[in-house]
Amino acid sequence: MEAPDVEIRRSLRRRRTVTAFRENGRIVVCLPSRLSKAEERRWVQVMLDRLAAQEKRRRPSDEALLARAGDLSRKHLGGRAVPSSVRWSSTQRARWGSCTPSDGSIRLSSRLQGLPTWVIDYVLVHELAHLLVNDHGPEFWALVGAYPRAERARGFLDGYSHAAGAAPAGEDDESAEDNESDEDGSSPDASGDEGDAA
Numbered sequence: 001m002e003a004p005d006v007e008i009r010r011s012l013r014r015r016r017t018v019t020a021f022r023e024n025g026r027i028v029v030c031l032p033s034r035l036s037k038a039e040e041r042r043w044v045q046v047m048l049d050r051l052a053a054q055e056k057r058r059r060p061s062d063e064a065l066l067a068r069a070g071d072l073s074r075k076h077l078g079g080r081a082v083p084s085s086v087r088w089s090s091t092q093r094a095r096w097g098s099c100t101p102s103d104g105s106i107r108l109s110s111r112l113q114g115l116p117t118w119v120i121d122y123v124l125v126h127e128l129a130h131l132l133v134n135d136h137g138p139e140f141w142a143l144v145g146a147y148p149r150a151e152r153a154r155g156f157l158d159g160y161s162h163a164a165g166a167a168p169a170g171e172d173d174e175s176a177e178d179n180e181s182d183e184d185g186s187s188p189d190a191s192g193d194e195g196d197a198a
Ligand SMILES: [Zn+2]
Pocket: 126, 130, 136, 196, 197, 198
């Protein structure tokens, strides 16, 4: 494993709390200014380990994703949606997820890696619901609405796309879904068995 690029920021105002986060490709560790050099080394290691554990949780393996999807289906969809596989996909730039109802496979965009777990869970629930209902009609949204943070997650993803400049509005399926006038129901689901995006 290559050594991470770490920046240490000491703060006079900071008394007890130690924090660490990523910023522009490096890891920033904020420490109280009174710590000794030895304490500093110890705390930096503690915080790097914590950050790594947190990021691992947010970037689950395909097996973990499948187990997660099964849990979500049982919890919110009465276990009716049964995915056969869930995989990360790096080829989906404009979609957060997609599924193939005929074989039960679900793919999630690797752009979701590192986003909060409740947001990834929403995309999973969205695709699970598509295993049951192919379009974006009322029946579909009633299913998705069983996930308590569905609305917040949609807002999060919408804002995230725009902030990242990931896709112009209208090409991103999620923002398209927010325009009541869009092509939901007519396009992408009808174009074969590729269900569409979260
Ligand atoms: Zn959809």
